[in-house]
Amino acid sequence: MAAAVFGTTLTINGIIMISFAHGAAICLMIYAFGHISGAHINPAVTIAMMITRNINIKDGAGYIGAQIVGAIVAALAHKAILPEAGAKVNFGTQGGPSDLLNHSVASGLAVEIILTFFLVTTIFMAAVHRKAAAGMAGIAIGGMIFLIHLVGVPLTGASVNPARTFGPALVSGYWNDHWIYWVGPIVGAVIAGLIMQHVYVKKAEKEAKVT
Numbered sequence: 001m002a003a004a005v006f007g008t009t010l011t012i013n014g015i016i017m018i019s020f021a022h023g024a025a026i027c028l029m030i031y032a033f034g035h036i037s038g039a040h041i042n043p044a045v046t047i048a049m050m051i052t053r054n055i056n057i058k059d060g061a062g063y064i065g066a067q068i069v070g071a072i073v074a075a076l077a078h079k080a081i082l083p084e085a086g087a088k089v090n091f092g093t094q095g096g097p098s099d100l101l102n103h104s105v106a107s108g109l110a111v112e113i114i115l116t117f118f119l120v121t122t123i124f125m126a127a128v129h130r131k132a133a134a135g136m137a138g139i140a141i142g143g144m145i146f147l148i149h150l151v152g153v154p155l156t157g158a159s160v161n162p163a164r165t166f167g168p169a170l171v172s173g174y175w176n177d178h179w180i181y182w183v184g185p186i187v188g189a190v191i192a193g194l195i196m197q198h199v200y201v202k203k204a205e206k207e208a209k210v211t
Helices: 002-006 012-037 043-051 057-081 083-088 105-128 137-152 162-172 180-210
Strands: none
Touching: 012 137, 043 057, 043 105, 043 162, 043 180, 057 083, 057 162, 105 137, 105 180, 162 180
């Protein structure tokens, strides 16, 4: 039954389901926990926030620790609930650059940098910028996550989140090209964070002080 619903290979329907599930989950988590913790669930995003001084190092380190622990627990739960089916896909671990990229590590790294750049750009402009439309952060960020996975799943698996890849990798023991999913998202996040912070966010803050 599961094979009939989800299939055993990556199809267009499967990509759409994966993309929608990720986007919807992130959207709902932002509305559920954004007012409590800022909905920090991605070490790359948290590092960008730390570097731009939107959060302090102590809080950032705590968030990253919690993100990694949460990812491990989630992967262990996956293994406990679906041990055989999960093992076939390494419990959700990204498999490195796909054949669409000719398995090129450089291309895979570039894809993760670009995808995370767009994610963090959206976060800064929809959630950090003081003139962002109220109440729209979850929809904007969730929508970007949907698009990122729609494009990125066939290319690299679309991690854009080091913790999301680390948990399944630890549980499955599958570490192929793992470093890509740390370096790519962090580099993309930091570049986007610095640009958005210094070009747009600070400008809005200065304008607000003047008025």
